[in-house]
Amino acid sequence: MSGKVKACYACQRNGRTRLGEPCLKTYPLECVDLLRRARVAFQAGRTLKENFRLAQLEAVVRMLEEHECDFVDALGRDLHKPRFETVMSELLLVKNEALYAISNLKKWMQPQHVERNLSTTLDQCLVVNEPLGVVFIVGTWSSPVQMCLVPLVGAIAAGNCAIINPSECTYHTSELLHHLIPLYLDNECFHVILAGVSDLPEVVELKFDHVFFTGNREEGNRIAQAAARTLTPVTLILGGKNPCYVDCQCDIATTAQRLAWARFHNAGQSLVAPDYILCHADVKARLVQALKCCLMQFYGPDPRESRSFGRMVNLEIFNRTRDMLWRSGKVAMGGQVIEAEKYIAPTILTDVAESDPIMQQDVFGPVLPVLTVNNEDEAIAFINKQEKPLCVYAYSNNSKVISRLMSETSSGSFCSNDSILQSLMVALPFGGVGASGTGSYHGRYSFDTFSHRKSCLLRGTRFECVTYLRYPPYEDRNLSLMTWASTLSQKSQGWCQIL
Amino acid sequence: MSREQLAVQRARKSFQTGNTKPLEYRIHQLNSLLRFITERRRDIADAVKRDLGKSEHGTELFETLGLEGEIKLAVEKLAEWAAPRPVERNLLTISDEVYVQPEPLGVVLIIGAWNYPWAVTLQPLVGAIAAGNAAVIKPSEVSSHSAKAMEDLLPQYLDKDLYPVVTGGVAETQELLKQRFDHIFYTGSNTVGKLVMEAAARHLTPVTLELGGKSPCYIDKNCDITVACRRVTWGKFVNCGQTCIAPDYILCEPSIQSRVVEEIKKNIKEFYTDNPKTFEDYGRIVNQRHFKRVMSLMEGSTVAVGGDSDESQCYIAPTVLKDVTGESKVMKEEIFGPLLPIITVSGVEEAIQFINEREKPLVIYVFSHNKKLIKRVIAETSSGALLANDCLVHFTVSALPFGGVGNSGMGCYHGRHSFDQLSHLRSCLIKQLKMEGVNSMRYPPHTAKKLGWARFLLLKQVNVCRLRRMALLAMLAGLAAFVVQRFLR
Numbered sequence: 010m011s012g013k014v015k016a017c018y019a020c021q022r023n024g025r026t027r028l029g030e031p032c033l034k035t036y037p038l039e040c041v042d043l044l045r046r047a048r049v050a051f052q053a054g055r056t057l058k059e060n061f062r063l064a065q066l067e068a069v070v071r072m073l074e075e076h077e078c079d080f081v082d083a084l085g086r087d088l089h090k091p092r093f094e095t096v097m098s099e100l101l102l103v104k105n106e107a108l109y110a111i112s113n114l115k116k117w118m119q120p121q122h123v124e125r126n127l128s129t130t131l132d133q134c135l136v137v138n139e140p141l142g143v144v145f146i147v148g149t150w151s152s153p154v155q156m157c158l159v160p161l162v163g164a165i166a167a168g169n170c171a172i173i174n175p176s177e178c179t180y181h182t183s184e185l186l187h188h189l190i191p192l193y194l195d196n197e198c199f200h201v202i203l204a205g206v207s208d209l210p211e212v213v214e215l216k217f218d219h220v221f222f223t224g225n226r227e228e229g230n231r232i233a234q235a236a237a238r239t240l241t242p243v244t245l246i247l248g249g250k251n252p253c254y255v256d257c258q259c260d261i262a263t264t265a266q267r268l269a270w271a272r273f274h275n276a277g278q279s280l281v282a283p284d285y286i287l288c289h290a291d292v293k294a295r296l297v298q299a300l301k302c303c304l305m306q307f308y309g310p311d312p313r314e315s316r317s318f319g320r321m322v323n324l325e326i327f328n329r330t331r332d333m334l335w336r337s338g339k340v341a342m343g344g345q346v347i348e349a350e351k352y353i354a355p356t357i358l359t360d361v362a363e364s365d366p367i368m369q370q371d372v373f374g375p376v377l378p379v380l381t382v383n384n385e386d387e388a389i390a391f392i393n394k395q396e397k398p399l400c401v402y403a404y405s406n407n408s409k410v411i412s413r414l415m416s417e418t419s420s421g422s423f424c425s426n427d428s429i430l431q432s433l434m435v436a437l438p439f440g441g442v443g444a445s446g447t448g449s450y451h452g453r454y455s456f457d458t459f460s461h462r463k464s465c466l467l468r469g470t471r472f473e474c475v476t477y478l479r480y481p482p483y484e485d486r487n488l489s490l491m492t493w494a495s496t497l498s499q500k501s502q503g504w505c506q507i508l
Numbered sequence: 509m510s511r512e513q514l515a516v517q518r519a520r521k522s523f524q525t526g527n528t529k530p531l532e533y534r535i536h537q538l539n540s541l542l543r544f545i546t547e548r549r550r551d552i553a554d555a556v557k558r559d560l561g562k563s564e565h566g567t568e569l570f571e572t573l574g575l576e577g578e579i580k581l582a583v584e585k586l587a588e589w590a591a592p593r594p595v596e597r598n599l600l601t602i603s604d605e606v607y608v609q610p611e612p613l614g615v616v617l618i619i620g621a622w623n624y625p626w627a628v629t630l631q632p633l634v635g636a637i638a639a640g641n642a643a644v645i646k647p648s649e650v651s652s653h654s655a656k657a658m659e660d661l662l663p664q665y666l667d668k669d670l671y672p673v674v675t676g677g678v679a680e681t682q683e684l685l686k687q688r689f690d691h692i693f694y695t696g697s698n699t700v701g702k703l704v705m706e707a708a709a710r711h712l713t714p715v716t717l718e719l720g721g722k723s724p725c726y727i728d729k730n731c732d733i734t735v736a737c738r739r740v741t742w743g744k745f746v747n748c749g750q751t752c753i754a755p756d757y758i759l760c761e762p763s764i765q766s767r768v769v770e771e772i773k774k775n776i777k778e779f780y781t782d783n784p785k786t787f788e789d790y791g792r793i794v795n796q797r798h799f800k801r802v803m804s805l806m807e808g809s810t811v812a813v814g815g816d817s818d819e820s821q822c823y824i825a826p827t828v829l830k831d832v833t834g835e836s837k838v839m840k841e842e843i844f845g846p847l848l849p850i851i852t853v854s855g856v857e858e859a860i861q862f863i864n865e866r867e868k869p870l871v872i873y874v875f876s877h878n879k880k881l882i883k884r885v886i887a888e889t890s891s892g893a894l895l896a897n898d899c900l901v902h903f904t905v906s907a908l909p910f911g912g913v914g915n916s917g918m919g920c921y922h923g924r925h926s927f928d929q930l931s932h933l934r935s936c937l938i939k940q941l942k943m944e945g946v947n948s949m950r951y952p953p954h955t956a957k958k959l960g961w962a963r964f965l966l967l968k969q970v971n972v973c974r975l976r977r978m979a980l981l982a983m984l985a986g987l988a989a990f991v992v993q994r995f996l997r
Contacts, residue, residue, distance in 0.1 A: 093962075101963060110617065115857050125905070240705065443712070447712070461890065
C-alpha cells in the first residue's frame with residue numbers, strides 16, 4: 010500500500026496542484042480506515058430504518074438547494090459550465106431523483122408477495138429487499154455532480170453505506186463535494202474520497218459489496234477485473250460512440266436544433282450525446298446548413314464570447330479532441346482552438362472516412378462528424394459493425410424507419426427524434442450493454458441495483474400428510490401422484506411444489 | 509482455430525441471422541427441448557445413475573420434473589415477457605411512447621455443474637432460448653456420462669449451430685473462456701467462479717454466478733422437532749448431500765441436541781433403511797477426490813450417527829456429527845456431502861451472530877413456531893434466500909428469484925427471472941418532431957426565465973393518472989355547476 014507519500018505523483022513534480030492548492034489525494038491506506046468505519050456503521054443497523062434513509066435523502070436535497078451557487082461556481086471553474094446547464098442537468102436531476110425516492114421509499118421497501126402454487130397456497134412467498142452493505146461509487150468528470158449523487162441517492166434509499174469518489178479531473182467540484190457531504194450526511198456511513206484513477210483498482214480490492222463505476226472503457230475494464238478478483242458485483246456505465254441516423258424524411262430545422270443542443274451542451278463532453286451522424290448525401294447539405302444556423306442562434310457569431318458555451322475540462326482532453334479534429338475529414342464550420350482557454354469552437358466535420366481518428370475513439374468535445382450513407386440499410390450495417398453503444402438515435406417522420414433502426418440495432422437505450430432525454434427520465438433504466446457497460450440505474454432501478462432481493466418462503470409444519478409424498482423410498486405411486494398434481498398446478502404457476 | 513472458437517463463431521453467425529428473434533422460433537425450440545426430456549427420459553436417468561448412483565425416480569423428481577415445469581412456463585408466458593413494458597411518463601413526455609423493450613443479448617455461455625447435471629445446466633438454457641439468445645452449453649466433465657449424453661442427444665432436438673454442446677475438461681473450459689460472450693452463466697464453486705468472472709471481465713461480459721456456501725439451519729426449541737428433523741434429513745441427504753442449497757450444518761440449543769440426533773437417526777432409517785449402502789434411493793459421492801475430501805472433514809468431530817464408508821464405491825453413510833464448534837475442520841468449507849454437523853448455541857441471538865460472522869450463504873433455514881423469531885432472522889441476517897420450516901423447496905417456486913449474494917453468487921434465475929437475466933432491457937423513448945415550442949426553453953442562449961420554466965416542468969413529478977383524475981374532477985365540477993344553475997334555480 011502506497012501510504013507513506015504525502016502528495017500524489019503529479020503534485021510531487023510540481024510541489025502543489027496545478028492551481029496551487031494542497032494535494033487532497035486519498036490513499037488506499039486511508040480508504041481502509043474509512044471502509045472499516047462504514048462497515049461498522051452498517052453492521053450497527055444505522056441505515057436500515059426508513060426514517061434514517063428519508064432524513065439522508067432530504068439532506069441531499071437541502072445540500073443542493075442551499076449551495077446552488079457554490080456548485081454553479083465550481084462547475085463554472087472546472088468546465089466553464091453555464092448556470093443553466095449546471096442547474097438543469099446536474100442539480101435538478103439529482104433533486105428529482107431524491108424527491109422521487111423519498112415519495113416512493115415506503116413502497117420500494119415493502120416486501121413483494123409473489124405468485125404461489127398448489128402446495129404453497131398456505132404459505133407466504135415473498136421477496137424482501139435488503140441493502141448490500143458498503144458500496145463504492147466512482148463518478149466521471151463530464152457530469153461530476155450527477156454521476157456521483159444519482160447513484161448515491163439509490164444507495165441511500167436501498168439502505169447502504171457508501172464511499173464516493175468524484176473525478177479528480179473536475180477538481181473544484183470534487184473539493185466542494187468533499188467539503189459539503191460531511192456537513193449534511195451521516196459522517197460514519199458516507200465518505201468522500203479523492204483517489205486517483207490509477208489507484209482505483211487497489212481501492213476496489215479492499216472489498217465492497219457493490220462497485221458503481223462511470224467512465225471510459227479502459228478504466229472500466231481495470232475496475233471489472235479488480236472486482237472479479239474479490240467477487241464484487243459491478244455496475245459499469247461506460248462510454249461509446251452513439252450513432253445518430255438522420256432520415257431523408259424529417260423536419261430538418263427541428264432535427265438540427267435538437268441535435269445541436271444535444272451535441273454541443275457542456276462543450277460536447279457528455280456520455281449520451283450523439284457522437285456521429287449518418288445521413289443521405291441529399292440531406293447532408295441541408296442538415297449542415299441548418300446546424301450552422303442553430304449554432305449561430307445558440308452561441309452567437311463568436312461562441313468564445315457566449316456565456317452558454319463550455320470549455321474542455323483539462324489539457325489532456327483538449328489535446329485529444331484537437332488532434333482528432335485536425336486529422337479527420339474537412340471542417341464545415343468552426344474548428345478554432347485556443348489552448349490557453351482550453352476552448353474548441355463548436356465544429357462540424359464532413360467528408361469523414363470510417364478510418365479517420367475521430368471515428369476510432371469516443372468524442373468528448375464539441376466536434377460533430379457527419380458521414381454519408383445511401384440508405385438506412387447501410388446505416389444499420391455501419392452501426393452494427395461497431396461496439397454496442399450507450400444510445401442509438403434516429404430522426405425521421407417515418408415510423409417504419411424508426412422501427413427498423415430500433416429493432417435491428419442494439420444499445421443501452423434508444424431515442425427517436427430527440428437525444429439525451431431518455432437518459433434523464435426517472436422511470437426509465439439507464440445503462441449500457443456489451444462494451445458500453447452492464448447494469449442500469451435511475452429511479453427504482455437505482456434502488457434495485459443497490460439491493461439484494463432475498464426470496465423468503467415461510468411454511469408451517471402442518472400438512473405433513475401431503476409432504477410425505479416426496480420422501481424416500483421413492484415409489485411409482487407417489488411419483489405419478491406428484492406428476493399429476495404438477496400438471497394441475499402448471500396452468501400458470503410453474504411446476505408442482507408438493508416437493 | 510480451436511473447436512471451442514469454431515463453436516462460438518458459428519453460434520454468433522447464426523445469432524446474427526436474426527433467426528431467434530421471432531417468438532414462434534423460440535417456442536419451437538423450447539418445445540423441442542421438452543420433447544427431448546420426455547423422449548429421452550431413460551437415457552438421462554441412465555447417465556445420472558452412472559454419474560451419481562441416483563435412482564430413476566430420484567432423477568425424475570429432482571432433475572427433469574423441474575425442467576419440464578420451467579419450459580412449460582416459458583412457452584406459456586413468452587409473449588407476455590417479451591412484450592414492451594410501458595413506464596410512467598412525465599409532463600415533458602406526456603405525448604410520447606416510453607417503454608422498456610426486452611432484447612436478446614447475443615451468445616450466452618452456460619457452464620453447468622455436476623451435482624444436478626441436467627437441471628442446473630438446462631434450466632438456464634430455457635431462459636437463454638426464451639430471451640432469444642444463442643447459447644454454448646458446457647456441461648461439467650465430472651458428471652461425464654451426463655455430459656456425453658448431452659453432447660450426443662441434444663443436437664438431435666435443438667439447432668446445432670445456435671445451441672452447441674461443448675464438452676471437455678479444464679483446458680477446454682479455459683479455451684472457451686478466452687472467447688467473447690454476451691453473458692456467462694456459471695454454476696459451481698467459489699474458486700472457479702472468481703476465475704470465470706475474471707475471464708469475463710476482460711471482455712466486459714456480465715456474469716451470473718450461482719456459487720456455494722455453508723447454509724445454516726437453525727432449529728428453535730419451540731418448534732415441531734419431529735417434522736423439522738424429518739425435513740432436514742430429507743433436505744440434507746438427497747443426492748448424498750451434494751446439493752448447493754442443502755442445509756450444511758445445524759444450530760440448536762444444547763437441551764434439544766440429543767432429541768434432534770435421535771429424530772434424524774430415526775428418519776435416516778425410515779428413508780434409507782438400516783443399510784443405505786444397498787438401498788437404491790441413496791446415492792454416491794461423485795468421485796474419489798470428493799470422497800477423500802469429505803472423509804477428511806470428519807476429523808476431530810464426534811460421530812453420533814453413521815460414519816461408515818466404502819472407498820471402492822465412493823459410499824459414505826448418512827452421518828451426523830455432534831459437539832462441533834466453529835473451529836472444527838468440518839466448518840472450514842462447504843461440506844457438499846452426507847455429513848451433518850450439529851453446533852450448539854444458547855439461543856437465536858447467538859445463532860444470528862454465528863451466521864453473521866461467516867460469509868453470506870445461498871440459503872438460511874429456520875425451524876420455529878415463533879413468527880417473530882423468523883422475522884428477526886430475516887431482518888438480521890443476509891443470504892440468497894430464507895426458508896422457514898422446510899428445506900430446498902424454494903427452488904421450485906418459479907416466481908421466487910433464485911440466486912446468491914456476496915460470496916454465494918450474483919444474479920438470479922428461475923421463471924421470469926431467467927428471461928430478464930439473459931435479456932437486455934433497453935429503454936426506448938419514441939418522440940415526434942412536433943411541439944418544438946416546449947423544447948425551446950432548453951436551448952441557449954440561456955436566460956433566467958427559461959430556467960424558471962425548466963425548473964417547473966422538470967421538477968414537478970406529475971402523475972399522468974392523477975392529471976386525468978383531476979381533469980375528470982374539474983369536468984364533473986363544471987357539469988355540477990351547470991346542472992345547479994340550470995335546474996335547481
